[in-house]
Amino acid sequence: MASKFLRTANRISVLRNGPKCISISVRKNGQWTQEGIIKSPFASVDIPNCTVYDYVWQNLDKWPEKTMAVCARTGRGYTYEQAFNLSNSFAANLRKKFKIRDGDTVMIMLPNIPDYPLIMMGVFEAGGVISTINPVYTAHEVQRQLLMSDAKVIVTLPEKVEIVRQAFKIAKINIPIIVVKTNGDAAPEGTAVFNELSEDIHVDKSCLKEVRVTANDVCFLPYSSGTTGLPKGVELTNRNIVANCEQMNEPLIRCNNDTTANHQDVAIAILPFFHIYAATVIAFHKISQGLKIVTIDMFQPDTFIQALEKFKVNLLYLAPPLVMMMANHPLGTAKTYQYLENVICGAAPLAPSDGEKFLSKFQQKIRFGQGYGLTETSPVVALSHKTLNNSDKVGYAIPNTELRIVDENLKNLGPNQMGELLIKGPQVMKGYRENPEANASSLINGGWFRTGDLSIADDQGIIKICDRQKELIKVKGFQVPPAELEAVLREHPAVLDAAVIGIPHDTKGETPKAFVAFRPGQSANVKDLCDFVADKVAPYKRIDDISILDSIPRSAAGKILRKELRSK
Incomplete structure (x- = not known):
């Protein structure tokens, strides 16, 4: 052999x-340095x-x-x-x-x-x-x-x-x-x-x-x-x-x-x-x-x-x-x-x-x-x-x-x-x-x-993850970037602008929800929009809920105001 x-x-x-x-030893005096850096309590490995x-x-x-x-x-x-x-x-x-x-x-x-x-x-x-x-x-x-x-x-x-x-x-x-x-x-x-x-x-x-x-x-x-x-x-x-x-x-x-x-x-x-x-x-x-x-x-x-x-x-x-x-x-x-x-x-x-x-x-x-x-x-x-x-x-x-x-x-x-x-x-x-x-x-x-x-660490350096600053939507643990779904929605001939956020879901953790604004004189059925996206993305990325707005709220720099959308 x-x-x-x-x-x-x-x-x-x-x-x-x-x-x-x-080593199996753990430092006894906590892991925070005076500069505010959290060190691992475990001995370094080669x-x-x-x-x-x-x-x-x-x-x-x-x-x-x-x-x-x-x-x-x-x-x-x-x-x-x-x-x-x-x-x-x-x-x-x-x-x-x-x-x-x-x-x-x-x-x-x-x-x-x-x-x-x-x-x-x-x-x-x-x-x-x-x-x-x-x-x-x-x-x-x-x-x-x-x-x-x-x-x-x-x-x-x-x-x-x-x-x-x-x-x-x-x-x-x-x-x-x-x-x-x-x-x-x-x-x-x-x-x-x-x-x-x-x-x-x-x-x-x-x-x-x-x-x-x-x-x-x-x-x-x-x-x-x-x-x-x-x-x-x-x-x-x-x-x-x-x-x-x-x-x-x-x-x-x-x-x-x-x-x-x-x-x-x-x-x-x-x-x-x-x-x-x-x-x-x-x-x-x-x-x-x-x-x-x-x-x-x-x-x-x-x-x-x-x-x-x-x-x-x-x-x-x-x-x-x-x-x-x-x-x-x-x-x-x-x-x-x-x-x-x-x-x-x-x-x-x-x-x-x-x-x-x-x-x-x-x-x-x-x-x-x-x-x-x-x-x-x-x-x-x-x-x-x-x-x-x-x-x-x-x-x-x-x-x-x-x-x-x-x-x-x-x-x-x-x-x-x-x-x-x-x-x-x-x-x-x-x-x-x-x-x-x-x-x-x-x-x-x-x-x-x-x-x-976003995270918190206690006095001993044990961390807890609190939330995400990132806009990623986590569907059953999979990452779904809003920008990807927004880009797909904007490919539809009736859609002028689009925004996507994650909302809580009982079994998925989160699910994508979309907001769209139509081009002047254009419109589309919500189901048709959902089907349009479904044909282009994996099943876990599909959108089941779309709200129609006159315009997508954006900052002066052009960033989507997702906090405002969540309040809706």
């Missing part, structure tokens, strides 16, 4: 033998100087026969040994057959299937940069990210090929399409098949020796929406993601147990891999720790809850709508939740009442806490420690991370004062791709990242 992984073992032996600067690829596979020879990923619905999956070998062949074919070179972008447009981590690892080994996209996106949305990311190849499902080709027509491009076959159906004509590329035992892997990717190179390019603009490419380096994985290994915040010959933790991937939350926290980090990942390719509450019991899932990462669903679903019982030990909620603040209702479902004591992060921070910034029994607060800054809470003039505030949260640490992005204006406003004073989120 060792000989199969010799090349990888040699490349990453330094990771195993290097110093580990991890960040390996390596790529995500090498980091993820560093302990491969300890658990080659254990399951790495399995589909909850079909049972189809891979062991760690299979995953490594298949991704290795895929990487070689990306360079040989598709001419992927260091720094080239490969777009992944897939649901959560067991092949997803293999594809990501293959792209990394080939020297490529991953850009992920929601598989429910329309051709209009796909073409925009294809152009912005300058993707050279796209990986998707056979049933999504028609949408991809429509996107090609809009963007006036034509790049190779690789499809992942999850059943016996034939692949669409003119596409390559991932299954064949990964199982190609004859591919010449010597081309992988040409890869010259370093820790400081960009490896992941997710798209995140800004305060009011369209999605921006977030450049995350290997060091950013490796640092975040190491930061999560701090014993007082770590969520998983060691993988041994007799034990393997099980995490379920209900959060989408196309989002940085699941990509880093569930895929990259948990694979490096040898966990079994149960993938959910299509969300159905019954299937999800039954899978928790069937696969004996003990580690679960959620967003608030999922917490509420689990608290209220008739199948959500002490029996179906009996194996859960660690549950972390992120993506948006969770109401304490929802957390209490969720915990009432359990007979056993579990660790239940919140995490906070952003796409721009790889993503984790703060995480509840094991002894924090308050689901209303997030927790301490993770190792190597500093925080500031500032007023509107960027002056530091003190304990229990609410202001905008700023972050500094090795997990903070390199920057937004080809967007110097956004970088100048978001990354200030030597690397402090402005989150746009």
Whole structure:
């Protein structure tokens, strides 16, 4: 077995033998400095100087026969040994057959299937940069990210090929399409098949020796929406993601147990891999720790809850709508939740009442806490420690991370004062791709990242997220930028101007509500306007409520007065 992984073992032996600067001690005197900076209470960790690829596979020879990923619905999956070998062949074919070179972008447009981590690892080994996209996106949305990311190849499902080709027509491009076959159906004509590329035992892997990717190179390019603009490419380096994985290994915040010959933790991937939350926290980090990942390719509450019991899932990462669903679903019982030990909620603040209702479902004591992060921070910034029994607060800054809470003039505030949260640490992005204006406003004073989120920290530096300064609408944990929907509405021939805000919703958390002003002499039916938008955006972005105004309220500078709209 060792000989199969010799090349990888040699490349990453330094990771195993290097110093580990991890401590379970917490400073006793609080974390605020005299200057108003909040320090992490945890000892700093040493960040390996390596790529995500090498980091993820560093302990491969300890658990080659254990399951790495399995589909909850079909049972189809891979062991760690299979995953490594298949991704290795895929990487070689990306360079040989598709001419992927260091720094080239490969777009992944897939649901959560067991092949997803293999594809990501293959792209990394080939020297490529991953850009992920929601598989429910329309051709209009796909073409925009294809152009912005300058993707050279796209990986998707056979049933999504028609949408991809429509996107090609809009963007006036034509790049190779690789499809992942999850059943016996034939692949669409003119596409390559991932299954064949990964199982190609004859591919010449010597081309992988040409890869010259370093820790400081960009490896992941997710798209995140800004305060009011369209999605921006977030450049995350290997060091950013490796640092975040190491930061999560701090014993007082770590969520998983060691993988041994007799034990393997099980995490379920209900959060989408196309989002940085699941990509880093569930895929990259948990694979490096040898966990079994149960993938959910299509969300159905019954299937999800039954899978928790069937696969004996003990580690679960959620967003608030999922917490509420689990608290209220008739199948959500002490029996179906009996194996859960660690549950972390992120993506948006969770109401304490929802957390209490969720915990009432359990007979056993579990660790239940919140995490906070952003796409721009790889993503984790703060995480509840094991002894924090308050689901209303997030927790301490993770190792190597500093925080500031500032007023509107960027002056530091003190304990229990609410202001905008700023972050500094090795997990903070390199920057937004080809967007110097956004970088100048978001990354200030030597690397402090402005989150746009309102926060409070107590005397000990434990933070609570209060609200968002950003105008993003969070629908079931997904980001919906108002500007995107406003742009679509303005494409309608009868619409002169449009504005969109988020309003509370019982099951979605928030939902978009639109306001439109018509062109002189023009009008349109509200249902027709909703249908017009629905044809151009993903289902979770759809608008169900539109109010007609004579004009959209704007400031002298032209900014939409959303506060005035909310008062309506």
